[in-house]
Amino acid sequence: MAVREAEPVGSFNEVREAGLDRDDLLAIYRHLLVTRGIEERGHILYKQGKIPGSFYTGRGNEGAAVGVATAMGPDDVGTPLHRDMGVHVTRGVEPWRIFAQYMGREDGPTRGRDGNVHMADAKLGMIAMVSHLPAMLPVAVGCALAFRIREERRVAVGWFGEGSAARGDAHEAMNLAGVRRLPVVFVCDNNQWAYSTPTHLGYAVEHLADRAAAYGFEGVVVDGTDVLAVYREAKAAIEKAREGGGPTLLELKTLRMEGHAVHDDAFYVPKELFEEWARRDPIERFRTWLFENAELRGEEEDEIAARVKKILNDALTRAEDSPQPDPATLLEGVYATPEDLDTPHHK
Amino acid sequence: MAEKTYLQAISDGLRQELQRDDRVFVIGEDVGVYGGAFKVTLGFQEEFGPWRIIDSPLAETAILGACSGAAMMGMRPVAEMQFADFISCGWDHLVTVAAKQRFRVGTPVPIVVRLPSGGGFSGGPFHSQNPESSFAHIPGLKCVCPATPEDAKGLLVAAIEDPNPVLFFEHKHLYRRIKGEVPDERYVTPIGKARTHREGEDVTVITWGAMVYTADEAAKRLEADDVSVEVIDLRTVMPWDKAAVLASVRKCSKVLVLHEDTRTGGFGGEIAATIAEEAFEDLDAPVKRVCAPDCPVPFSPVLEKAYIPQVDDVVKGLRELAAY
Numbered sequence A: 001m002a003v004r005e006a007e008p009v010g011s012f013n014e015v016r017e018a019g020l021d022r023d024d025l026l027a028i029y030r031h032l033l034v035t036r037g038i039e040e041r042g043h044i045l046y047k048q049g050k051i052p053g054s055f056y057t058g059r060g061n062e063g064a065a066v067g068v069a070t071a072m073g074p075d076d077v078g079t080p081l082h083r084d085m086g087v088h089v090t091r092g093v094e095p096w097r098i099f100a101q102y103m104g105r106e107d108g109p110t111r112g113r114d115g116n117v118h119m120a121d122a123k124l125g126m127i128a129m130v131s132h133l134p135a136m137l138p139v140a141v142g143c144a145l146a147f148r149i150r151e152e153r154r155v156a157v158g159w160f161g162e163g164s165a166a167r168g169d170a171h172e173a174m175n176l177a178g179v180r181r182l183p184v185v186f187v188c189d190n191n192q193w194a195y196s197t198p199t200h201l202g203y204a205v206e207h208l209a210d211r212a213a214a215y216g217f218e219g220v221v222v223d224g225t226d227v228l229a230v231y232r233e234a235k236a237a238i239e240k241a242r243e244g245g246g247p248t249l250l251e252l253k254t255l256r257m258e259g260h261a262v263h264d265d266a267f268y269v270p271k272e273l274f275e276e277w278a279r280r281d282p283i284e285r286f287r288t289w290l291f292e293n294a295e296l297r298g299e300e301e302d303e304i305a306a307r308v309k310k311i312l313n314d315a316l317t318r319a320e321d322s323p324q325p326d327p328a329t330l331l332e333g334v335y336a337t338p339e340d341l342d343t344p345h346h347k
Numbered sequence B: 001m002a003e004k005t006y007l008q009a010i011s012d013g014l015r016q017e018l019q020r021d022d023r024v025f026v027i028g029e030d031v032g033v034y035g036g037a038f039k040v041t042l043g044f045q046e047e048f049g050p051w052r053i054i055d056s057p058l059a060e061t062a063i064l065g066a067c068s069g070a071a072m073m074g075m076r077p078v079a080e081m082q083f084a085d086f087i088s089c090g091w092d093h094l095v096t097v098a099a100k101q102r103f104r105v106g107t108p109v110p111i112v113v114r115l116p117s118g119g120g121f122s123g124g125p126f127h128s129q130n131p132e133s134s135f136a137h138i139p140g141l142k143c144v145c146p147a148t149p150e151d152a153k154g155l156l157v158a159a160i161e162d163p164n165p166v167l168f169f170e171h172k173h174l175y176r177r178i179k180g181e182v183p184d185e186r187y188v189t190p191i192g193k194a195r196t197h198r199e200g201e202d203v204t205v206i207t208w209g210a211m212v213y214t215a216d217e218a219a220k221r222l223e224a225d226d227v228s229v230e231v232i233d234l235r236t237v238m239p240w241d242k243a244a245v246l247a248s249v250r251k252c253s254k255v256l257v258l259h260e261d262t263r264t265g266g267f268g269g270e271i272a273a274t275i276a277e278e279a280f281e282d283l284d285a286p287v288k289r290v291c292a293p294d295c296p297v298p299f300s301p302v303l304e305k306a307y308i309p310q311v312d313d314v315v316k317g318l319r320e321l322a323a324y
């Protein structure tokens, strides 16, 4: 089974066929802007010394993240990573809680127990990542296993970076999923770099998605800057999994448009590469598409921009008001109590 | 009530849980058609089907990671490591994901990992280990080490009910050697409560797992010396019953900590330190440890006998304490 390279998305009609109406398209646009806005403001907060530790962004990956998340059903679950802020935003995490998380405050999803994008809202079907990559892939497979055992029509989405694909967890997860044909979609954020390591030092096949064949399922390479193509391919893979068709490996190609984290100026990435991919900025690209295909007009665009700005401003204010966690609560929650099992998932 | 082996007690307890709770499933290498390397799940696949008794690929990270994911989706997975030793391949998942998820994001991970552990039959360095102290060191994990058939069943039920990741160390040397009365009905043996295996007044031995029987043999030998030995079976190493240990120390004033795992960094050190901190005034002799020496578990029967604490070693330690 050879890897398939997905076509770009053309007309509005094609998009409609894939299941999106104009409101959906504008929602995608909003999510893209909020995602980038959160990370840009996070960067400022960091420079102001308000974010302890390190700070990561997914600049360049917004379309990939929002595209996949838009394709997920309400009861589907996923394990997004450090480039996938767009997933949290699309699933409906309130931005102020993300800022609170960045700043280690009590109202962040981890109440200061963990930082940066190491967070998720279980009520929205998301499972919080750990640092170790790609440790969440076997967990995503386990979610899919639960769905399969209970014969539920739900799908799990597991994210990983092309660099972390070198670790055994990726292999074990995909192999188990392939053997059991579990309802899981593997999404590789291939941003061409793993910290300073280029892809040719990370894997030896042409496309990372070539590996899917080794696990007995389909691999698809998608331009990760084309949010609609990502959506269409993710939707197809998710619905296939839902229908019992087993896993798919989606490789979403982008470029990490900043350093690995704030401390890294990415001196090792050729300047021309940045210039080339800057011309393919996912948000700008989608904005142009909306102008050309969905009659986005200046006025409407301004309205959206103003709304996003207000969301972000309000969120920042609210997050800065969030209290610091109380050190007296440090030992809370090391062990779960039976009451903790009273969650939407453990029901 | 019926007399059962330790292995049968685990098997029956697990079957009962599978029968009463749809959320419980078993996953591991060769657990299905073959019934597991030690036959704990023999016949289970016929009864519960291939999606509840799941033969996995040879992939410990996938097994444990999948358990956590399924647990987060409301299942109650019971994983079998073919031998406790292979948990090293799943260490990262347990320690990095399963142990920390509740603390970080409030998500409980109720999984049970069954670990056939311990030596005594020339299993060599990779089929004989007792890695409980490594995991007892990890906040968020619980470690259970039953010594009797009754406890094995009751603690397995408790482990499945528990909202945390629980490592269930079942000692291979006890599987078919130890028999005892086991209630037929379901019951829960609480995690964190020690058991007095034998009452005594002069010296107390704190131990768990197969060493409970070694301690008991040694205690019988000390009767001839007119020394009365108490044996405390910790039952669970994390959490451990500090109150019961300190009470026994206060009563006997002399204490020997015994375990099959190696000495340095073994859990006995934690127990000894706690006694030193909290019961120093009650001691009439320094705390003594009898443990395996700091080397891998050897293969040769002669060497293995020198490695695993023997009744003679415990007798010697007890006599020294009695004479102190």
Ligand SMILES: Cc1ncc(C[n+]2csc(CCOP(=O)(O)OP(=O)(O)O)c2C)c(N)n1
Pocket (backbone or CB within 6 Å): A083, A131, A132, A133, A134, A160, A161, A162, A163, A164, A165, A189, A191, A193, A194, A195, A256
């Ligand atoms: C097991 C492990 N080793 C090392 C690291 C440190 N680290 C964090 S991100 C990263 C690069 C990851 O590259 P990739 O998987 O391509 O994801 P990207 O950051 O490019 O999105 C490294 C080496 C880690 N998080 N986990």
Ligand SMILES: [Mg+2]
Pocket (backbone or CB within 6 Å): A161, A162, A163, A189, A190, A191, A192, A193, A194, A195
């Ligand atoms: Mg990368």
